[in-house]
Amino acid sequence: MPSLRRLLLSTLTAAAIVVPAGPLAVAAQDETVDGAEHRSVALEPVATATSAESADVLRGTVALDPREVSVVGLRWSGDADSGARMRLHDGQAWGEWTPLEKGVATGPDMQGSGEWGTEAAVVLEADRVQVELSQEAQQATVETWTSKVTAADVAQVESMPTTDASNEGVIIGRRADWAGDMELIPSSGPVLSRPKLGVTIHHTATSAYYEPQDVPAMLRSIYNYHARTLDWRDIGYNALVDRYGRAWEGRSGGLENNVQGAHSYGMNADWFGLSSLGNHEISPVPQAELGALAVTTAWALDQHGADVNGTVTYTNEYLDWTRRLPVLHGHRDVYATSCPGWRLYQLFGTLRSQVAAQQQQDRSAVQRIGGADRYAVAAGLAKEAAVHGARTAYLTQGAEIADALGVGPVASRTGSAVLLTRTQGVPGPTLDALEDLGTEEVVVVGGETAVSPGVERSLRQQGYAVRRVAGANRYDTAVQLSREQRWTGGTVYLASGSNLADALGGGAAAAHTDAPMLLTHPGHLTTVTAARLAEMQPARVVVLGGTGAVENSVVRQAEELLPWASVERIGGTNRYTTSALVAQDAFPEASSAVVASGSAPVDAVAGTQLAADREAPLLLTRKTCRTSAVDEAYSSLGIGLSRLAGGTGVLGWDAGARRC
Template sequence: MSRPLSALLAAVLSATPATAGAGPVAPALATTETTTTGTTEASTEATHRSAELGAVEAPLSDLTTGSADAVPTTSGGAEISGGELPDTADPTLRAEVDTPEGVTVVGLVWEGEAAVVDPVTGVTSGATASVRVRQGGEWGPWQSLGESIPADGTDDGDGRWATDATVVVDAEDVQVELSGQVATARVETWTNAVTSDDIARVAALPPVSSTSKTLPIGTREDWGVDRSIRDTPIISSTSKLGVTLHHTVTAPVYDPEEVPATLRSIHNYHARTLGWGDIGYNMFVDQHGRVWEGRDGGLEKNVQGAHAVGMNTDWFGLSVIGDHETQPVKSSQHTSIAASAAWVLNTHGADVRETRSYYNRTRGWTRTLPIFHGHKDVDYTLCPGINLIAIMDQLRVKIATEQLARRTAAHRVGGADRYAVAAGMAREAFPQGTSTAYLAGGYALADALGVGPVAARSGSAVLLTKSSSVPSTTYQALSALGVREVVIVGGTATVTDDVRAALVARGYTVRRISGADRYSLAANLSTRLPTLGGTVYVASGATQTDALSGSAAAAVKGAPMLLTKKEVVPWATERRLREIGPSRVVVLGGPTTVTDDVLTRLRSIVPSARVERIGGADRYAVSAAVARDAFGSAGAAVVAAGTAPADAMTGTQAAARRNAPVLLVKQSCRPASVGSAMGALGVSLTVLAGGTNSLQWQAGSTSC
């Protein structure tokens, strides 16, 4: 049982001294420690400890004192009876590491023979790895760390092996043993404490509901991903064939607030210790009914995982946070597992009722696999545990029902205000960081209407500032993204030189793009787009919502966004159109915002271009029509409230990353025109731009 949350938060990040006489002392070996710092608002420091294993002289059975009925804190398989390890003639190595308070991942890395688990008997052959932990001064039972996995990011290991991440909560000390033909070995631990940010974000993420059409999914930012770990995801143009189910081998009882720290610790172990570059699984489900994004790249896409040898490109890795070799599956997990798997299968066009003949090139076998199967079905392992394996048929029935319900998944990028939402959108759009950010006035959005396509073309973030001072959330985003150059959008009337001076004082290179008015500013911004000809979007400079709808379309097409008055084409716009010489001009909005006289004038300015209007009964219908025109298909969409133009504007950068439209909705539902467009495009994931005051979770999935 984990300690009370108040104790977790009050604790200092330091190891608890071992209790005298509580158990045998491991060989006195040097332990190295490093601390890595994440970049979220609250501290997400991870403590890393590593120790080489040393030879054990005394018999193994004499070196165990823990009771079999001590509080279990981890399990990688069957518990060893009586807390004793079996006698063996193979050399045995041991080490002990004291761990800071928090959620710790333990793993072994070695050179030598692999550890192979018989999926029928559960017996490990080759190397044998075991662990036990001390809590409250008492050692728990020895437990197996299970089978080995490649330690070098390859599928074959090449003689370098590791155990998968085993998670313990509030351990004072960890003791490991490794028996077999092993040359060298070390134990690695990664510990993360629960933060105030974790508590707030877990509270904001609702569990999966059996009565809702929405599948809420916590983002990587929600679990506090360490942005200093930057790896480019491998994305395939094909679809996933199905889902491979895993469990994380986690402490059997944990608090909801401990889940983000758990994911951070697993992320560090997978990315840094194992060299995988990122967390291995595509998605996680916790025992409290919440769903979490795993590997970077977009859940709606075929992102190559690192979860099962020879299966990572074609099969989606879904992992349940828990140890279901020893623990039953909660009813809340039934719903969240089924809803998550059904959403994945619908997104990739697979049917849980079917099977698939599959050739695993790495393992060299061909098997007929259920579309939804366990890790044990494809490798030598007990994963996902006997209790999950026992209900696989029940889950398949529930998944089939969920597939008919066709939920829409939802991420949320929220914040206390428009500045925080913009910062979150920039993080969402640039997980690998970016060197340049465009900075617009938070209450001068007319100046920024043309910035979306320009920023997308150069791979730059879009952030917001106050007129004379930079908000702390904007500064934090600049730091997290690794920005070196800031481009201020607009004149000094909207963003003063005080902002420029403050940024220069912090070491940023700062330049400004401005114009005599919003029309000339949009024209000046468009000169940053090198392509001539093609499509140009023209929207009202007075009615912002039409331009916001077109910004994502323009960003994807690399097209400029120019502005016009209601009845007259401004000279700056006319001049820029003549310079570009477009083949198509798309006017956004109906005659009440841009009159037919303007279209007539545009045809005379660029007579070789096809000038057409995309309009609609309201701003929602316009956004839907623009999306249908610009996108043949889209797995995701950024969804913003029609009454929150700032969120829609900064959401363009996240939309561009996903090759997705920006759609406008009402606070609690999507108008029929938007729902129809989402269906036509194949949108299965919505990214909600803004907090619950602007958008409720169901806004992108429930029809008005």
């Protein structure tokens, strides 16, 4: 007979509603943070111990809602190894006592100075949890974080393919995909310039029989426990995989970077922390999960130039040991713990063989910033780029992108957002993004025909400071945008004001090289643009696109106007090739790229802000594949991660990984 919780999840999937929270007595309810319930209960000494050693213990009991996803852990001061264990009540009887992992250090760098916590244990379908510690521990509390499974969680999991060998790319869910409306702390360990040495495999000591829809809520609860209870500022692992074969981004800072994690004492700067969502001390490892571990590990090792069959002599200065470690190893190899569980650990030979086979394929990872329409996509791109918020947002018309071409380089100089609006009113996703980003000033781009005065009035009534940047036409608007910043790169990008496709990759290149983008008539250099070029006196002018976009007469006029400057055309036989050539000209190397559809230019314009933030090029692809020129750009620049800008209607998951 299916459990009450699974029946509720089935109803949730069908009706797309949030699981209702019924009345339930709880031991304590300290606070609610971003929709998650946090309880902290002090452990009390008990005279008659239940421990096998018959020693006095500290014990605490907390009531849980069996319909929701909870993480349970302990925090205390004193000895790290305090014999922590727990048992669950399923509504009828108590289960067996289960040991919790040895204490891990608390604090931002796992430097708790005598403050310890257990690893997070995810609990499902239990109405109470009871924990014990040895009485030598002081200031001991049981900590629980409980999250609801939402309709958005159901939709997210259904829309995200598994990461298995049949996919061209290594699909990894973003932090925003599991966080939902939760406000993540926008900080983690530093991003280091040196590569990772290898991968440390963990498990989360989680019930192995969770539903796919549970996973985002599980990750939110683990995040809260790591970031807030253990004071790690973020989730500790760099990435996680679930039993259904999906991979998920963990710690912030970019999967493609060496982000210092918080997953293994004394190892966090040099080793990629990858965790399985499961308790593999007692539960077998599903093939889908093992496959996801292999694919994700292979991709991570490829990014850092490590071979799964290699070894590294490593010194752990905090634990005072030097060992010869396999590039892929378990947490138990470097710390006194059973993690990642013996059932997973005994499969490491198989796992290494699978990783080695995957490394031969050199696959790209793929993430998606999508939405129901162009306005939602732009809002998602803005929030992905501006994790610390954006005081200023540039607002441009979503139906006609000519005015928006020059916005990306301007906005990137000050970390401003780029959002889209309708002519007569601001769409809901844009308004939500303005609020979420903490925006104070909105800069409307374009004339009143493009964005009506009513939009300005509405935004002012909502408390925003509003101003407009506009010219007599699109060419003049581009000039006025260029006056928003002081440019020091010595380069100007020049694009057609009517044939816009070849210009789409230029915004990210201009942002990277600290250059503005100006527009010209295809057949002649417009007067207002020529005047601005003469005023700026650039050392280099990059003309975007072939002669079908910008004729040779424009190049000659620019050369006559600026005889000291290098006037160069970068263009290919089509928009895809042009975007690849522009990227290779502006970027000596890049670990990631923002990918937009060559047939959805508005997503490319909005994607410039994310590309600028990640110091990445913006490349155009077909709906389901990368052209040979774009594929060559991936190879020459060393791109390993594609961030798709747009929904599945314009870009398939393979667009960032498969060659046409």
